[in-house]
Amino acid sequence: MLLAGVAAAKEHPGKEYIERNGYQGPSTCEAQGCHPGTAKEFLDTVHWKHASPVPNVEGLEPGKEYGMKNRIYTMCNGNDIVNHLKEIPASPVTGKTKFAGCNTCHPGNHISDVGSVGKDAENAIDCLVCHASKYDFRRRRAYKDETGRVVMGQDRSKEAALSVGRPDVRNCMVCHESAGGGVLIKRGFAYARETDVHAKNGMVCVDCHAAKNHRIPTGFDPNNWASDGIRVSCEDCHKETPHKDGDLNRHVARIACQTCHIPRTGGAIAKDFTRWTQGADKFYEPTTLSKEANETTPVYAWYNKTVRNEPHFIGPKGSREEMGSRIYPFKIFEGKAFFDKKTGNLLSMDFAPPMSTGDALAGVASAAKTLGIKEYEPVPGWQTIYFGSTHLVTKEKALTCFHCHSRNGVLNFRALEYAEKEEEKLTNASIYFDKMAEQQKEEW
Amino acid sequence: MRKALKIKVAAAMTVLILLLAAGVAMAEDLKMVGDVVKIEIANPNAKTAKATLKDTKTGALVTVIVNDDLTLDKFKDHRIVVGDEIRCKYEVRDGKNISKYFRKTAGC
Numbered sequence: 001m002l003l004a005g006v007a008a009a010k011e012h013p014g015k016e017y018i019e020r021n022g023y024q025g026p027s028t029c030e031a032q033g034c035h036p037g038t039a040k041e042f043l044d045t046v047h048w049k050h051a052s053p054v055p056n057v058e059g060l061e062p063g064k065e066y067g068m069k070n071r072i073y074t075m076c077n078g079n080d081i082v083n084h085l086k087e088i089p090a091s092p093v094t095g096k097t098k099f100a101g102c103n104t105c106h107p108g109n110h111i112s113d114v115g116s117v118g119k120d121a122e123n124a125i126d127c128l129v130c131h132a133s134k135y136d137f138r139r140r141r142a143y144k145d146e147t148g149r150v151v152m153g154q155d156r157s158k159e160a161a162l163s164v165g166r167p168d169v170r171n172c173m174v175c176h177e178s179a180g181g182g183v184l185i186k187r188g189f190a191y192a193r194e195t196d197v198h199a200k201n202g203m204v205c206v207d208c209h210a211a212k213n214h215r216i217p218t219g220f221d222p223n224n225w226a227s228d229g230i231r232v233s234c235e236d237c238h239k240e241t242p243h244k245d246g247d248l249n250r251h252v253a254r255i256a257c258q259t260c261h262i263p264r265t266g267g268a269i270a271k272d273f274t275r276w277t278q279g280a281d282k283f284y285e286p287t288t289l290s291k292e293a294n295e296t297t298p299v300y301a302w303y304n305k306t307v308r309n310e311p312h313f314i315g316p317k318g319s320r321e322e323m324g325s326r327i328y329p330f331k332i333f334e335g336k337a338f339f340d341k342k343t344g345n346l347l348s349m350d351f352a353p354p355m356s357t358g359d360a361l362a363g364v365a366s367a368a369k370t371l372g373i374k375e376y377e378p379v380p381g382w383q384t385i386y387f388g389s390t391h392l393v394t395k396e397k398a399l400t401c402f403h404c405h406s407r408n409g410v411l412n413f414r415a416l417e418y419a420e421k422e423e424e425k426l427t428n429a430s431i432y433f434d435k436m437a438e439q440q441k442e443e444w
Numbered sequence: 445m446r447k448a449l450k451i452k453v454a455a456a457m458t459v460l461i462l463l464l465a466a467g468v469a470m471a472e473d474l475k476m477v478g479d480v481v482k483i484e485i486a487n488p489n490a491k492t493a494k495a496t497l498k499d500t501k502t503g504a505l506v507t508v509i510v511n512d513d514l515t516l517d518k519f520k521d522h523r524i525v526v527g528d529e530i531r532c533k534y535e536v537r538d539g540k541n542i543s544k545y546f547r548k549t550a551g552c
Contacts, residue, residue, distance in 0.1 A: 100550075138522040170517060183547045192514070279549060280477045280500035281529050 012164045023161035026125050039122035042214045045228055047107060049115045050080055052226040057307040067226030068102065069114050072348040073314060074335020074383040075180050077273040078102050080114045082348045082367035085142055086150055089356040093282040099142035099150065100355060105175035110152040126154045130171050134163035172205040180268060181288060188267015188331060189391035190293040197395050208232050220305040221388030222316050256328045259300060260399040262389050265331035266293035273337040273349060274380045276358045284358040298329035298389050300411055311339060311346050315386035320417040327416060330386040338364050338378035347378055401432035473533045473544060476506060480528050485519050493519050497530055508534045508543040515546045524548060
Protein backbone atom coordinates (compact mmCIF):
# COMPACT_ATOMS: atom_id res chain seq x y z
CA MET A 1 0.00 0.00 0.00
CA LEU A 2 2.70 2.39 1.12
CA LEU A 3 5.00 1.38 -1.76
CA ALA A 4 2.18 1.80 -4.23
CA GLY A 5 1.66 5.28 -2.83
CA VAL A 6 5.31 6.17 -3.39
CA ALA A 7 5.21 4.83 -6.92
CA ALA A 8 2.04 6.77 -7.65
CA ALA A 9 3.58 9.95 -6.25
CA LYS A 10 6.55 9.56 -8.62
CA GLU A 11 4.37 9.24 -11.70
CA HIS A 12 4.08 12.49 -13.58
CA PRO A 13 0.46 13.60 -14.16
CA GLY A 14 -0.91 14.01 -17.66
CA LYS A 15 -0.20 10.49 -18.83
CA GLU A 16 -3.69 10.08 -20.33
CA TYR A 17 -3.39 13.38 -22.18
CA ILE A 18 -0.09 12.34 -23.77
CA GLU A 19 -1.41 8.86 -24.57
CA ARG A 20 -4.36 10.47 -26.35
CA ASN A 21 -2.65 13.41 -28.08
CA GLY A 22 0.99 12.40 -28.41
CA TYR A 23 3.79 14.81 -27.61
CA GLN A 24 4.28 18.00 -29.61
CA GLY A 25 6.97 19.66 -27.50
CA PRO A 26 6.58 22.46 -24.94
CA SER A 27 2.98 23.09 -26.02
CA THR A 28 2.10 19.66 -24.63
CA CYS A 29 3.81 20.51 -21.33
CA GLU A 30 1.83 23.74 -21.13
CA ALA A 31 -1.50 22.22 -22.17
CA GLN A 32 -4.43 21.83 -19.75
CA GLY A 33 -3.05 24.47 -17.41
CA CYS A 34 0.12 22.49 -16.63
CA HIS A 35 3.39 24.47 -16.59
CA PRO A 36 1.93 27.66 -18.15
CA GLY A 37 4.53 30.16 -19.33
CA THR A 38 7.40 27.78 -18.62
CA ALA A 39 8.79 27.75 -22.16
CA LYS A 40 8.99 31.55 -22.29
CA GLU A 41 10.55 31.58 -18.84
CA PHE A 42 13.16 29.00 -19.91
CA LEU A 43 14.34 31.25 -22.76
CA ASP A 44 15.73 33.62 -20.13
CA THR A 45 17.96 31.04 -18.43
CA VAL A 46 21.65 30.26 -18.90
CA HIS A 47 20.80 26.85 -20.33
CA TRP A 48 19.12 28.60 -23.26
CA LYS A 49 21.14 31.82 -23.53
CA HIS A 50 24.58 30.38 -22.69
CA ALA A 51 25.28 33.84 -21.25
CA SER A 52 24.31 36.16 -18.40
CA PRO A 53 25.51 39.32 -16.66
CA VAL A 54 28.83 38.50 -14.96
CA PRO A 55 29.47 40.88 -12.07
CA ASN A 56 32.43 39.08 -10.46
CA VAL A 57 34.94 38.94 -13.34
CA GLU A 58 37.24 41.86 -14.07
CA GLY A 59 37.90 43.34 -17.49
CA LEU A 60 34.46 42.73 -18.99
CA GLU A 61 32.31 45.25 -20.82
CA PRO A 62 29.68 46.61 -18.43
CA GLY A 63 26.13 45.71 -19.39
CA LYS A 64 27.20 42.93 -21.73
CA GLU A 65 26.33 39.28 -21.10
CA TYR A 66 29.05 36.62 -21.19
CA GLY A 67 29.15 32.85 -21.32
CA MET A 68 29.79 29.93 -23.67
CA LYS A 69 27.95 31.95 -26.30
CA ASN A 70 30.76 34.46 -26.75
CA ARG A 71 33.69 33.68 -24.43
CA ILE A 72 37.14 32.82 -25.70
CA TYR A 73 39.53 30.85 -23.54
CA THR A 74 41.91 27.99 -24.12
CA MET A 75 39.83 25.05 -22.90
CA CYS A 76 37.31 25.90 -25.63
CA ASN A 77 39.05 28.17 -28.11
CA GLY A 78 35.83 28.54 -30.03
CA ASN A 79 32.35 29.51 -28.86
CA ASP A 80 28.73 29.37 -30.01
CA ILE A 81 29.30 32.27 -32.41
CA VAL A 82 32.49 31.34 -34.25
CA ASN A 83 32.17 27.59 -33.86
CA HIS A 84 28.44 26.97 -34.06
CA LEU A 85 27.07 23.58 -35.01
CA LYS A 86 27.80 22.91 -38.67
CA GLU A 87 28.80 20.29 -41.19
CA ILE A 88 32.58 19.94 -41.04
CA PRO A 89 34.15 19.93 -44.53
CA ALA A 90 35.01 16.47 -45.79
CA SER A 91 38.25 14.93 -44.62
CA PRO A 92 40.61 14.88 -47.61
CA VAL A 93 41.52 11.32 -46.61
CA THR A 94 38.08 9.73 -46.27
CA GLY A 95 35.84 12.17 -48.15
CA LYS A 96 33.42 11.99 -45.21
CA THR A 97 31.87 14.96 -43.41
CA LYS A 98 30.52 15.17 -39.87
CA PHE A 99 28.54 17.56 -37.72
CA ALA A 100 30.20 19.34 -34.81
CA GLY A 101 30.12 22.62 -32.93
CA CYS A 102 30.15 24.18 -29.48
CA ASN A 103 26.37 24.49 -29.28
CA THR A 104 25.71 20.81 -29.96
CA CYS A 105 24.41 20.56 -26.41
CA HIS A 106 22.05 23.54 -26.68
CA PRO A 107 18.53 22.34 -25.86
CA GLY A 108 16.98 23.81 -29.00
CA ASN A 109 16.79 22.60 -32.56
CA HIS A 110 19.60 24.86 -33.87
CA ILE A 111 17.17 26.75 -36.09
CA SER A 112 16.10 28.42 -32.87
CA ASP A 113 19.55 28.68 -31.41
CA VAL A 114 21.38 30.06 -28.39
CA GLY A 115 19.59 33.13 -27.02
CA SER A 116 16.76 33.11 -29.55
CA VAL A 117 13.36 34.41 -28.45
CA GLY A 118 9.74 34.26 -29.61
CA LYS A 119 7.21 31.56 -30.30
CA ASP A 120 9.48 29.52 -32.59
CA ALA A 121 12.14 29.45 -29.90
CA GLU A 122 9.60 28.37 -27.29
CA ASN A 123 8.41 25.56 -29.52
CA ALA A 124 11.98 24.45 -30.22
CA ILE A 125 12.88 23.73 -26.58
CA ASP A 126 13.85 20.12 -26.03
CA CYS A 127 12.23 19.64 -22.59
CA LEU A 128 12.64 15.88 -22.71
CA VAL A 129 16.42 15.77 -23.10
CA CYS A 130 16.59 16.97 -19.48
CA HIS A 131 13.35 15.50 -18.15
CA ALA A 132 12.81 12.11 -19.83
CA SER A 133 14.32 8.89 -18.52
CA LYS A 134 13.62 7.07 -21.78
CA TYR A 135 15.08 9.49 -24.32
CA ASP A 136 16.29 7.89 -27.53
CA PHE A 137 19.50 9.65 -28.54
CA ARG A 138 19.36 8.26 -32.05
CA ARG A 139 16.84 11.02 -32.66
CA ARG A 140 19.04 13.77 -31.20
CA ARG A 141 21.46 13.89 -34.09
CA ALA A 142 22.31 16.82 -36.37
CA TYR A 143 21.10 16.60 -39.95
CA LYS A 144 20.45 18.86 -42.94
CA ASP A 145 16.83 19.65 -43.76
CA GLU A 146 15.43 20.01 -47.27
CA THR A 147 16.60 23.63 -47.45
CA GLY A 148 20.13 22.79 -46.35
CA ARG A 149 19.83 24.12 -42.81
CA VAL A 150 21.59 22.17 -40.07
CA VAL A 151 18.95 20.97 -37.62
CA MET A 152 19.43 19.23 -34.30
CA GLY A 153 16.91 16.43 -33.99
CA GLN A 154 14.88 15.69 -30.86
CA ASP A 155 13.09 12.70 -29.41
CA ARG A 156 9.48 13.81 -29.16
CA SER A 157 8.08 10.30 -29.01
CA LYS A 158 5.21 9.33 -26.78
CA GLU A 159 7.46 6.85 -24.99
CA ALA A 160 9.97 9.54 -24.06
CA ALA A 161 7.22 11.95 -23.00
CA LEU A 162 5.62 9.32 -20.78
CA SER A 163 8.90 8.91 -18.90
CA VAL A 164 9.10 12.58 -17.92
CA GLY A 165 10.15 13.58 -14.42
CA ARG A 166 12.77 15.29 -12.32
CA PRO A 167 16.19 15.23 -14.05
CA ASP A 168 18.37 12.31 -13.04
CA VAL A 169 22.20 12.34 -13.04
CA ARG A 170 22.21 10.91 -16.53
CA ASN A 171 20.10 13.76 -17.92
CA CYS A 172 22.65 16.30 -16.70
CA MET A 173 25.72 14.29 -17.61
CA VAL A 174 24.57 13.78 -21.22
CA CYS A 175 26.00 17.24 -21.82
CA HIS A 176 28.09 18.04 -18.78
CA GLU A 177 30.40 15.00 -18.95
CA SER A 178 31.39 15.62 -22.57
CA ALA A 179 32.15 19.33 -22.47
CA GLY A 180 35.52 20.57 -23.65
CA GLY A 181 36.11 17.96 -26.32
CA GLY A 182 35.35 14.54 -24.85
CA VAL A 183 34.29 12.50 -21.87
CA LEU A 184 35.58 13.98 -18.57
CA ILE A 185 37.84 16.46 -20.38
CA LYS A 186 36.76 19.84 -19.09
CA ARG A 187 35.66 19.28 -15.52
CA GLY A 188 37.29 15.89 -15.09
CA PHE A 189 34.92 14.58 -12.47
CA ALA A 190 32.84 11.44 -12.63
CA TYR A 191 29.72 11.82 -10.53
CA ALA A 192 29.57 8.20 -9.44
CA ARG A 193 29.33 6.18 -6.23
CA GLU A 194 33.05 5.40 -6.41
CA THR A 195 34.17 9.00 -6.75
CA ASP A 196 31.74 11.22 -4.85
CA VAL A 197 30.20 10.83 -1.42
CA HIS A 198 27.01 12.60 -2.48
CA ALA A 199 26.53 10.15 -5.35
CA LYS A 200 27.28 7.30 -2.94
CA ASN A 201 24.45 8.55 -0.75
CA GLY A 202 22.05 8.41 -3.68
CA MET A 203 21.91 12.12 -4.33
CA VAL A 204 21.40 13.45 -7.84
CA CYS A 205 22.74 16.70 -9.36
CA VAL A 206 19.52 18.66 -8.80
CA ASP A 207 19.49 17.84 -5.09
CA CYS A 208 22.21 20.48 -4.70
CA HIS A 209 21.69 22.37 -7.95
CA ALA A 210 17.99 22.71 -7.10
CA ALA A 211 16.38 24.78 -9.83
CA LYS A 212 14.00 27.63 -9.17
CA ASN A 213 11.86 28.19 -12.27
CA HIS A 214 14.54 26.51 -14.37
CA ARG A 215 17.23 28.76 -12.95
CA ILE A 216 20.00 26.46 -11.78
CA PRO A 217 22.14 27.49 -8.79
CA THR A 218 25.87 27.25 -9.43
CA GLY A 219 29.00 27.91 -7.41
CA PHE A 220 31.69 30.52 -7.95
CA ASP A 221 34.02 28.72 -10.34
CA PRO A 222 36.54 31.29 -11.67
CA ASN A 223 36.10 29.84 -15.12
CA ASN A 224 32.33 29.33 -15.15
CA TRP A 225 31.11 32.85 -15.67
CA ALA A 226 27.46 32.70 -16.67
CA SER A 227 24.98 32.07 -13.90
CA ASP A 228 21.26 32.27 -13.33
CA GLY A 229 21.90 34.64 -10.46
CA ILE A 230 21.39 32.07 -7.72
CA ARG A 231 24.19 30.22 -5.99
CA VAL A 232 24.80 26.88 -4.36
CA SER A 233 27.27 26.22 -1.59
CA CYS A 234 28.15 23.44 0.85
CA GLU A 235 26.75 25.54 3.69
CA ASP A 236 23.27 25.31 2.15
CA CYS A 237 23.11 21.84 3.71
CA HIS A 238 26.11 21.60 6.02
CA LYS A 239 26.02 24.10 8.86
CA GLU A 240 28.86 26.50 9.64
CA THR A 241 30.25 24.16 12.30
CA PRO A 242 30.00 20.85 10.45
CA HIS A 243 32.60 18.87 12.40
CA LYS A 244 32.48 17.32 15.85
CA ASP A 245 36.05 18.50 16.30
CA GLY A 246 36.31 22.16 17.30
CA ASP A 247 39.79 22.50 15.79
CA LEU A 248 38.45 21.53 12.39
CA ASN A 249 35.51 23.91 12.76
CA ARG A 250 37.93 26.77 13.43
CA HIS A 251 39.42 26.17 9.96
CA VAL A 252 36.10 26.81 8.24
CA ALA A 253 36.44 30.60 8.41
CA ARG A 254 39.52 30.63 6.17
CA ILE A 255 39.56 27.20 4.52
CA ALA A 256 36.80 26.25 2.09
CA CYS A 257 35.14 22.84 2.62
CA GLN A 258 36.43 21.76 -0.80
CA THR A 259 40.05 22.21 0.26
CA CYS A 260 39.99 19.21 2.59
CA HIS A 261 37.11 17.27 1.10
CA ILE A 262 38.18 17.38 -2.57
CA PRO A 263 41.84 16.37 -2.48
CA ARG A 264 42.03 15.28 -6.12
CA THR A 265 40.98 16.55 -9.55
CA GLY A 266 41.02 15.15 -13.07
CA GLY A 267 40.37 15.80 -16.74
CA ALA A 268 42.44 17.77 -19.24
CA ILE A 269 45.64 19.24 -17.85
CA ALA A 270 46.81 20.91 -21.06
CA LYS A 271 45.63 21.43 -24.60
CA ASP A 272 47.25 22.83 -27.73
CA PHE A 273 44.99 24.52 -30.25
CA THR A 274 47.92 25.46 -32.48
CA ARG A 275 48.70 21.78 -33.13
CA TRP A 276 45.84 19.49 -34.09
CA THR A 277 46.27 15.72 -34.03
CA GLN A 278 44.68 13.42 -36.58
CA GLY A 279 42.43 10.79 -35.06
CA ALA A 280 41.47 7.35 -36.22
CA ASP A 281 38.54 8.81 -38.21
CA LYS A 282 41.08 11.05 -40.02
CA PHE A 283 39.51 14.21 -38.59
CA TYR A 284 41.72 16.36 -36.36
CA GLU A 285 41.28 17.40 -32.72
CA PRO A 286 43.36 19.83 -30.65
CA THR A 287 46.22 17.93 -29.04
CA THR A 288 45.08 17.23 -25.48
CA LEU A 289 46.70 15.79 -22.38
CA SER A 290 44.10 14.33 -20.08
CA LYS A 291 43.88 12.37 -16.84
CA GLU A 292 41.14 10.40 -15.18
CA ALA A 293 38.98 11.67 -12.34
CA ASN A 294 41.07 11.67 -9.13
CA GLU A 295 44.37 11.35 -11.00
CA THR A 296 45.69 14.87 -10.52
CA THR A 297 46.21 17.10 -7.51
CA PRO A 298 44.79 20.57 -7.12
CA VAL A 299 46.56 23.87 -6.63
CA TYR A 300 45.47 25.96 -3.63
CA ALA A 301 44.87 29.72 -3.61
CA TRP A 302 43.06 32.45 -1.73
CA TYR A 303 39.73 33.24 -3.37
CA ASN A 304 37.19 35.95 -2.65
CA LYS A 305 34.84 34.79 -5.43
CA THR A 306 36.01 37.49 -7.84
CA VAL A 307 38.10 36.66 -10.88
CA ARG A 308 41.32 37.98 -12.40
CA ASN A 309 40.79 37.87 -16.14
CA GLU A 310 43.77 38.53 -18.37
CA PRO A 311 44.73 37.17 -21.79
CA HIS A 312 47.24 34.73 -20.27
CA PHE A 313 45.53 34.05 -16.94
CA ILE A 314 42.03 33.36 -15.66
CA GLY A 315 41.92 32.63 -11.96
CA PRO A 316 40.97 33.57 -8.43
CA LYS A 317 41.46 36.92 -6.78
CA GLY A 318 41.86 37.15 -3.06
CA SER A 319 44.44 37.38 -0.33
CA ARG A 320 45.23 36.30 3.18
CA GLU A 321 44.68 39.84 4.42
CA GLU A 322 41.17 40.03 3.02
CA MET A 323 38.75 38.42 5.47
CA GLY A 324 36.29 37.49 2.70
CA SER A 325 38.92 35.25 1.11
CA ARG A 326 39.30 31.56 1.85
CA ILE A 327 41.76 28.97 0.59
CA TYR A 328 40.17 26.87 -2.18
CA PRO A 329 41.45 24.01 -4.34
CA PHE A 330 41.54 24.50 -8.11
CA LYS A 331 42.07 22.28 -11.07
CA ILE A 332 44.85 23.97 -13.00
CA PHE A 333 44.81 23.89 -16.79
CA GLU A 334 47.16 25.28 -19.40
CA GLY A 335 46.06 25.94 -22.95
CA LYS A 336 48.05 27.00 -25.98
CA ALA A 337 46.39 29.01 -28.73
CA PHE A 338 46.98 32.02 -30.95
CA PHE A 339 47.13 35.53 -29.52
CA ASP A 340 46.98 38.75 -31.52
CA LYS A 341 50.42 40.37 -31.36
CA LYS A 342 48.82 43.76 -32.05
CA THR A 343 46.42 43.72 -29.08
CA GLY A 344 47.77 40.94 -26.89
CA ASN A 345 44.30 39.37 -26.83
CA LEU A 346 43.50 35.71 -27.32
CA LEU A 347 42.09 34.96 -30.77
CA SER A 348 39.20 32.56 -31.20
CA MET A 349 38.93 29.69 -33.63
CA ASP A 350 36.35 28.15 -35.93
CA PHE A 351 37.06 24.44 -35.54
CA ALA A 352 35.72 23.42 -38.95
CA PRO A 353 38.89 24.09 -41.01
CA PRO A 354 41.40 22.51 -38.58
CA MET A 355 39.07 19.60 -37.85
CA SER A 356 39.09 18.74 -41.55
CA THR A 357 42.69 19.53 -42.52
CA GLY A 358 44.62 20.27 -39.30
CA ASP A 359 45.19 23.88 -40.38
CA ALA A 360 44.76 25.81 -37.12
CA LEU A 361 45.45 29.23 -38.66
CA ALA A 362 42.66 28.68 -41.18
CA GLY A 363 40.38 28.29 -38.15
CA VAL A 364 41.62 31.59 -36.71
CA ALA A 365 41.05 33.30 -40.08
CA SER A 366 37.50 31.96 -40.32
CA ALA A 367 36.65 33.12 -36.79
CA ALA A 368 38.19 36.55 -37.42
CA LYS A 369 36.03 36.90 -40.54
CA THR A 370 32.89 36.03 -38.57
CA LEU A 371 33.79 38.59 -35.90
CA GLY A 372 34.76 41.30 -38.43
CA ILE A 373 38.39 41.38 -37.30
CA LYS A 374 40.31 42.53 -40.37
CA GLU A 375 43.84 42.94 -39.03
CA TYR A 376 45.55 40.63 -36.61
CA GLU A 377 48.92 38.99 -36.20
CA PRO A 378 48.60 35.50 -34.73
CA VAL A 379 51.35 34.33 -32.38
CA PRO A 380 51.18 31.17 -30.29
CA GLY A 381 51.05 31.53 -26.53
CA TRP A 382 49.87 29.90 -23.33
CA GLN A 383 47.02 30.71 -20.99
CA THR A 384 46.66 29.35 -17.44
CA ILE A 385 43.16 28.70 -16.15
CA TYR A 386 42.04 27.86 -12.62
CA PHE A 387 38.89 25.74 -12.68
CA GLY A 388 36.82 25.46 -9.52
CA SER A 389 37.07 22.05 -7.92
CA THR A 390 33.69 21.29 -6.38
CA HIS A 391 32.91 17.66 -7.15
CA LEU A 392 34.70 14.38 -6.29
CA VAL A 393 33.76 15.07 -2.66
CA THR A 394 35.08 12.57 -0.13
CA LYS A 395 34.58 12.04 3.57
CA GLU A 396 36.88 9.05 4.12
CA LYS A 397 39.80 10.41 2.12
CA ALA A 398 39.50 14.02 3.24
CA LEU A 399 42.74 15.78 4.08
CA THR A 400 43.56 15.75 7.75
CA CYS A 401 46.04 17.64 9.96
CA PHE A 402 49.31 16.20 8.71
CA HIS A 403 48.36 16.48 5.02
CA CYS A 404 48.79 20.25 5.31
CA HIS A 405 50.79 20.80 8.50
CA SER A 406 53.93 18.95 7.51
CA ARG A 407 57.08 19.76 5.56
CA ASN A 408 55.89 17.83 2.54
CA GLY A 409 52.26 18.87 2.94
CA VAL A 410 49.88 19.83 0.15
CA LEU A 411 49.77 23.53 1.04
CA ASN A 412 52.53 25.85 -0.08
CA PHE A 413 52.30 28.27 2.83
CA ARG A 414 54.81 30.72 1.33
CA ALA A 415 52.73 31.00 -1.86
CA LEU A 416 49.71 31.55 0.40
CA GLU A 417 51.33 34.67 1.87
CA TYR A 418 52.68 33.18 5.10
CA ALA A 419 56.10 34.33 6.30
CA GLU A 420 58.99 31.91 6.60
CA LYS A 421 58.71 31.83 10.40
CA GLU A 422 54.98 31.17 10.18
CA GLU A 423 55.54 28.38 7.69
CA GLU A 424 58.02 26.74 10.06
CA LYS A 425 55.45 26.84 12.84
CA LEU A 426 52.59 25.65 10.58
CA THR A 427 54.49 22.68 9.24
CA ASN A 428 55.50 21.21 12.57
CA ALA A 429 54.11 18.02 14.06
CA SER A 430 53.62 19.75 17.40
CA ILE A 431 50.43 21.28 15.94
CA TYR A 432 48.64 17.95 15.70
CA PHE A 433 50.77 15.41 17.52
CA ASP A 434 48.77 15.01 20.75
CA LYS A 435 45.44 14.96 18.96
CA MET A 436 46.52 12.38 16.38
CA ALA A 437 48.24 10.24 18.99
CA GLU A 438 44.97 10.13 20.92
CA GLN A 439 42.99 9.29 17.76
CA GLN A 440 45.46 6.55 16.91
CA LYS A 441 45.01 5.05 20.35
CA GLU A 442 41.22 5.06 19.95
CA GLU A 443 41.38 3.54 16.48
CA TRP A 444 43.50 0.57 17.61
CA MET B 445 68.58 -39.68 -6.22
CA ARG B 446 69.45 -36.17 -5.00
CA LYS B 447 70.19 -35.06 -8.58
CA ALA B 448 66.80 -36.34 -9.77
CA LEU B 449 65.06 -34.43 -6.99
CA LYS B 450 66.95 -31.25 -7.96
CA ILE B 451 65.84 -31.64 -11.58
CA LYS B 452 62.23 -32.15 -10.50
CA VAL B 453 62.29 -29.06 -8.26
CA ALA B 454 63.91 -26.98 -11.03
CA ALA B 455 61.28 -28.17 -13.51
CA ALA B 456 58.47 -27.38 -11.09
CA MET B 457 59.94 -23.92 -10.47
CA THR B 458 60.19 -23.27 -14.21
CA VAL B 459 56.55 -24.25 -14.74
CA LEU B 460 55.51 -22.06 -11.82
CA ILE B 461 57.46 -19.06 -13.16
CA LEU B 462 55.99 -19.56 -16.65
CA LEU B 463 52.47 -19.76 -15.21
CA LEU B 464 53.02 -16.62 -13.15
CA ALA B 465 54.44 -14.78 -16.15
CA ALA B 466 51.46 -15.84 -18.25
CA GLY B 467 49.16 -14.67 -15.48
CA VAL B 468 50.81 -11.26 -15.43
CA ALA B 469 50.59 -11.03 -19.22
CA MET B 470 46.90 -11.94 -19.16
CA ALA B 471 46.15 -9.31 -16.56
CA GLU B 472 47.71 -6.59 -18.72
CA ASP B 473 45.24 -4.14 -20.24
CA LEU B 474 44.93 -4.06 -23.99
CA LYS B 475 44.09 -0.76 -25.65
CA MET B 476 42.47 0.05 -28.95
CA VAL B 477 40.54 2.69 -30.88
CA GLY B 478 37.82 1.41 -33.14
CA ASP B 479 34.40 1.96 -34.66
CA VAL B 480 31.42 0.18 -33.17
CA VAL B 481 30.11 -2.33 -35.70
CA LYS B 482 27.71 -4.23 -33.46
CA ILE B 483 26.08 -3.87 -30.05
CA GLU B 484 24.30 -6.87 -28.54
CA ILE B 485 22.20 -6.19 -25.49
CA ALA B 486 19.43 -8.51 -24.40
CA ASN B 487 16.89 -6.09 -22.93
CA PRO B 488 16.54 -2.69 -21.21
CA ASN B 489 17.35 -4.27 -17.85
CA ALA B 490 20.38 -6.22 -19.04
CA LYS B 491 23.44 -6.08 -16.80
CA THR B 492 25.89 -7.00 -19.55
CA ALA B 493 26.33 -6.41 -23.26
CA LYS B 494 28.66 -7.32 -26.09
CA ALA B 495 30.15 -4.70 -28.36
CA THR B 496 32.17 -5.45 -31.46
CA LEU B 497 34.72 -2.87 -32.53
CA LYS B 498 36.69 -2.64 -35.74
CA ASP B 499 40.26 -1.73 -34.82
CA THR B 500 41.14 1.38 -36.82
CA LYS B 501 44.81 0.38 -37.01
CA THR B 502 44.54 -3.27 -37.95
CA GLY B 503 40.98 -3.64 -39.21
CA ALA B 504 40.53 -6.59 -36.85
CA LEU B 505 37.16 -7.18 -35.23
CA VAL B 506 37.31 -7.29 -31.44
CA THR B 507 34.33 -8.22 -29.30
CA VAL B 508 34.36 -6.92 -25.74
CA ILE B 509 32.00 -7.62 -22.88
CA VAL B 510 30.72 -4.48 -21.19
CA ASN B 511 29.50 -4.72 -17.61
CA ASP B 512 29.72 -1.17 -16.25
CA ASP B 513 26.43 0.60 -15.67
CA LEU B 514 27.42 3.92 -17.24
CA THR B 515 28.31 2.37 -20.59
CA LEU B 516 25.35 -0.01 -20.52
CA ASP B 517 23.14 3.00 -20.01
CA LYS B 518 24.66 4.63 -23.09
CA PHE B 519 23.91 1.52 -25.14
CA LYS B 520 20.33 1.45 -23.88
CA ASP B 521 19.47 5.05 -24.71
CA HIS B 522 21.64 4.97 -27.84
CA ARG B 523 24.13 7.64 -26.81
CA ILE B 524 26.60 5.08 -28.15
CA VAL B 525 25.54 3.56 -31.47
CA VAL B 526 26.98 1.65 -34.40
CA GLY B 527 29.46 3.89 -36.22
CA ASP B 528 30.71 5.74 -33.12
CA GLU B 529 34.44 5.77 -32.59
CA ILE B 530 35.46 4.32 -29.23
CA ARG B 531 38.59 4.33 -27.14
CA CYS B 532 38.58 0.97 -25.35
CA LYS B 533 40.71 -0.69 -22.71
CA TYR B 534 40.07 -4.33 -21.89
CA GLU B 535 41.61 -7.33 -20.23
CA VAL B 536 41.44 -10.97 -21.27
CA ARG B 537 39.85 -13.10 -18.57
CA ASP B 538 39.02 -16.78 -19.17
CA GLY B 539 39.40 -16.16 -22.89
CA LYS B 540 36.93 -13.27 -22.90
CA ASN B 541 37.68 -9.57 -23.49
CA ILE B 542 36.31 -7.69 -20.51
CA SER B 543 35.94 -3.94 -21.03
CA LYS B 544 37.54 -1.69 -18.42
CA TYR B 545 37.19 1.60 -20.31
CA PHE B 546 34.77 2.30 -23.12
CA ARG B 547 34.40 5.92 -24.21
CA LYS B 548 33.54 7.83 -27.34
CA THR B 549 36.55 9.69 -28.67
CA ALA B 550 34.52 12.71 -29.74
CA GLY B 551 33.24 15.49 -27.52
CA CYS B 552 31.14 18.54 -28.25
